[in-house]
Amino acid sequence: MDSKQTPITMDTFLAQVWRDNPVFVMALGMCPVLAVTSSATNGLAMGIASTFVLIGSNLLVSMLRKLIPKQVRIATYIVIIATFVTMVDYILQAMAPAIYAALGAFIQLIVVNCIILGRAEAYASKNGVLASVVNGAGTGAGFTLALLLLGGVREILGAGTLFGIDLFGPHFQPWLVMILPPGGFFALGAWLLLFSWLKQRKTRRAELKGEPLHAG
Amino acid sequence: MQGESLSFIFLNAAIINNFVLAMFLGICPFLGVSAKLKTAGSMGAATLLVMLISSACAYGLNYLLVEFELEFLRLISYIAVIASSVQLVEMVMKRFSPALFRALGIFLPLITTNCAILGVALFQTTHEFNLVQSLVYSFGAGVGFTIALVLMAGLREKLELSDVPTVSSGLVMSLMLAGLLSLSFMGFAGLGGH
Numbered sequence: 001m002d003s004k005q006t007p008i009t010m011d012t013f014l015a016q017v018w019r020d021n022p023v024f025v026m027a028l029g030m031c032p033v034l035a036v037t038s039s040a041t042n043g044l045a046m047g048i049a050s051t052f053v054l055i056g057s058n059l060l061v062s063m064l065r066k067l068i069p070k071q072v073r074i075a076t077y078i079v080i081i082a083t084f085v086t087m088v089d090y091i092l093q094a095m096a097p098a099i100y101a102a103l104g105a106f107i108q109l110i111v112v113n114c115i116i117l118g119r120a121e122a123y124a125s126k127n128g129v130l131a132s133v134v135n136g137a138g139t140g141a142g143f144t145l146a147l148l149l150l151g152g153v154r155e156i157l158g159a160g161t162l163f164g165i166d167l168f169g170p171h172f173q174p175w176l177v178m179i180l181p182p183g184g185f186f187a188l189g190a191w192l193l194l195f196s197w198l199k200q201r202k203t204r205r206a207e208l209k210g211e212p213l214h215a216g
Numbered sequence: 217m218q219g220e221s222l223s224f225i226f227l228n229a230a231i232i233n234n235f236v237l238a239m240f241l242g243i244c245p246f247l248g249v250s251a252k253l254k255t256a257g258s259m260g261a262a263t264l265l266v267m268l269i270s271s272a273c274a275y276g277l278n279y280l281l282v283e284f285e286l287e288f289l290r291l292i293s294y295i296a297v298i299a300s301s302v303q304l305v306e307m308v309m310k311r312f313s314p315a316l317f318r319a320l321g322i323f324l325p326l327i328t329t330n331c332a333i334l335g336v337a338l339f340q341t342t343h344e345f346n347l348v349q350s351l352v353y354s355f356g357a358g359v360g361f362t363i364a365l366v367l368m369a370g371l372r373e374k375l376e377l378s379d380v381p382t383v384s385s386g387l388v389m390s391l392m393l394a395g396l397l398s399l400s401f402m403g404f405a406g407l408g409g410h
Binding site for chain 2: 027
């Protein structure tokens, strides 16, 4: 199963951040993405917490990959992930009570984030320790990037602030719906729309460039 | 939260704070299994069943954990309980309704990673509900999940017949629809009377 080791390149990290972004491209882990991004700060905190769990679980799964029997691997991964989530839960409770209160149950719900289980199953169980950690960090960075993009847009439009700093002065009329639940769906939909439009434009341009060659 | 009436707990979980549309729990099956009305209905029913079983188990488990001061094991034990009740529902369904079992296919084991179920177990603990309240809460949550899933499936069946620009087809359109649905559910917020 893990006979061939893929070399660690920048791509191990970067592919997860952009090309295979867990949220925008793979559409995984939607629940925390929509629920905690009412402000950029919450999004960032959630991203960092998830990154920690990703790196930790990838590290442990990769270290134990030869010991875990195939039949019970999913259960084992879940227990490993739950352990790290419990750690994050208690650390945040002790060190950042305000953020803990804002994120609420969603810290504990990192356990059922399919991104983390997906990485453990698809990458860490087949690759070396260092590669898995790098890949986990990349996935975490991509997830954090998505949370920041979404949280930033929603906070700017819905409250007129970014990271709690006032942007538009007192006369700004906040677009309240953006920080309410429907705003999450709309903002994510709009980001996906932008990405799919950019992709379509790129393919169309490539086609236009390619055409004269085919005709000739 | 001890004084809340059972009917309010039910309405609150099912409609006012709908698990999918207001609290963003269980988005994955909501977007994944809502393409057809029929499967959406049975998926909702299966989830409701798992919710009820795991909620009752989680209540008993939490009682034990508090008794022995092992609260830090809560998350791990809840997940184990949910995974085993999914297995149970799977076995029962295979025995009594093989057709439904085949129709749901891969989505049945995936109920384990449905955050709505873990959410129910966690919220009933933070709200300090007693056993009856917990059961009513999880029943309400399951009904709310099913309502959201069925509504979404109905909308998406209609959407298949309409002419959508290719740039916004698929997930983008589903998200926009979900946003509209969520917007309309916000109208129920006044029912809470707080």
